[in-house]
Amino acid sequence: MREPPPDRHIDRTVALGLLILLLFSAPIMNWWTSPNSPWYLPYLIWMVVICIIAWINLRRHEP
Numbered sequence: 044m045r046e047p048p049p050d051r052h053i054d055r056t057v058a059l060g061l062l063i064l065l066l067f068s069a070p071i072m073n074w075w076t077s078p079n080s081p082w083y084l085p086y087l088i089w090m091v092v093i094c095i096i097a098w099i100n101l102r103r104h105e106p
Contacts, residue, residue: 056099 075084 071088074080075088
């Protein structure tokens, strides 16, 4: 089975990311802006996003 060209892989990753953002944006925004949320919650959310992106890039560049 042939591997898709690299730019096709990026298109799929971006499309999947946008779909996830669309599905989870309202619940995450409600959670993020609730008055009872801790001060570090935005940083925690960004750390999770950065870790997921790093994991995807590391997995894609494995030999």
